[in-house]
Amino acid sequence: MKQKKRIVIALGGNALGNTLTEQMLAVKSTSKAIVDLLQEGCEVIVAHGNGPQVGMINHAMAALSREDRSQTNTPLSVCVAMSQAYIGYDLQNALREEMYNRDIFDIPVATMVTQVRVDPEDPAFACPAKPIGHFMTKEQAGFAAEKYGYVVKEDAGRGYRRVVASPLPQEIIEIGAIHTLVESGQLVIACGGGGIPVIRKGNHLTGASAVIDKDFASELLAEDLNADYLIILTAVEKVALHFGKPNETWLDDLDTEHAKKYIAAHHFAAGSMLPKVQAAVKFAESKPGRTALITLLEKARDGILGKTGTHIHLP
Numbered sequence: 001m002k003q004k005k006r007i008v009i010a011l012g013g014n015a016l017g018n019t020l021t022e023q024m025l026a027v028k029s030t031s032k033a034i035v036d037l038l039q040e041g042c043e044v045i046v047a048h049g050n051g052p053q054v055g056m057i058n059h060a061m062a063a064l065s066r067e068d069r070s071q072t073n074t075p076l077s078v079c080v081a082m083s084q085a086y087i088g089y090d091l092q093n094a095l096r097e098e099m100y101n102r103d104i105f106d107i108p109v110a111t112m113v114t115q116v117r118v119d120p121e122d123p124a125f126a127c128p129a130k131p132i133g134h135f136m137t138k139e140q141a142g143f144a145a146e147k148y149g150y151v152v153k154e155d156a157g158r159g160y161r162r163v164v165a166s167p168l169p170q171e172i173i174e175i176g177a178i179h180t181l182v183e184s185g186q187l188v189i190a191c192g193g194g195g196i197p198v199i200r201k202g203n204h205l206t207g208a209s210a211v212i213d214k215d216f217a218s219e220l221l222a223e224d225l226n227a228d229y230l231i232i233l234t235a236v237e238k239v240a241l242h243f244g245k246p247n248e249t250w251l252d253d254l255d256t257e258h259a260k261k262y263i264a265a266h267h268f269a270a271g272s273m274l275p276k277v278q279a280a281v282k283f284a285e286s287k288p289g290r291t292a293l294i295t296l297l298e299k300a301r302d303g304i305l306g307k308t309g310t311h312i313h314l315p
């Protein structure tokens with residue numbers, strides 16, 4: 001019998017939308033893309049981002065504690081946990097419905113609240129760089145910095161956003177449970193929002209004030225689960241050289257050596273395409289035969305069939 005391809009999917013912002021209403025609608029088309037892959041005979045594990053959602057939750061919780069002094073402020077790690085549950089809730093319902101619509105009744109869906117250990121000495125703690133929350137104009141960003149003490153930065157030419165620390169993921173705490181669920185044939189949603197960042201202190205795990213990049217967390221998840229593919233679904237069909245310039249060139253195939261050269265030549269914007277290409281290179285280099293694919297959400301099936309997307313592999 002043909003072995004099923006094991007795929008870890010990393011869902012980007014456009015798969016989830018920016019508001020509650022957008023998310024409810026977006027997860028429907030996202031689920032179609034995921035169930036397409038199940039019907040291609042793949043075994044799928046879903047990870048996702050949370051930038052807009054965790055920013056919204058953290059901002060709302062801070063407003064609550066300003067209004068009601070008896071409410072202490074909610075740590076960012078708890079806000080990540082809240083975002084995992086709320087996104088998982090919408091996603092698992094949309095996936096279940098899409099499977100039932102296609103007469104697939106034998107794949108249970110589970111969302112795993114996932115903690116990811118980070119290194120307290122990670123230099124990223126001193127250098128906030130992960131964009132969260134909504135986009136702002138320069139004036140709105142100045143106001144948010146002044147009123148709420150937010151660190152704000154311009155985000156890849158798309159406006160201003162709040163930025164927070166984003167250390168690298170070191171270890172997925174619940175990997176044993178995730179592995180067991182995957183091996184038993186469940187469709188698992190894990191490492192949402194990059195995972196809840198925690199620091200180990202003896203037997204105790206304490207939340208860290210950070211948001212881990214979901215591209216890096218998904219890569220670690222894919223390595224840990226011995227996946228064949230890491231698929232990063234985003235808002236572009238392919239990775240480009242000279243992105244947005246007149247000499248823009250879309251890439252079908254990218255070997256890891258060329259990818260590293262293009263990274264060094266700054267072809268990929270920090271905070272957007274750069275972590276995706278870095279995660280893809282790390283995965284492709286982790287074991288011969290592993291391939292990463294970066295493509296548009298709606299093109300996931302065509303991508304896995306080799307018809308589109310940028311495929312990253314060893315030379």
Ligand SMILES: Nc1ncnc2c1ncn2[C@@H]1O[C@H](COP(=O)(O)OP(=O)(O)O)[C@@H](O)[C@H]1O
Nearest residue numbers: 012013234235236239240243267268269272273
């Ligand atoms: N070299 C590049 N090739 C393709 N897209 C790029 C490149 N550099 C920057 N981008 C931008 O990166 C975006 C993907 O990053 P982002 O929106 O942060 O991802 P996510 O889907 O995880 O939220 C693309 O939609 C595109 O606008």
Ligand SMILES: NC(=O)OP(=O)(O)O
Nearest residue numbers: 049050051193213214
């Ligand atoms: N945590 C994370 O990487 O979220 P986004 O993909 O929304 O930026």
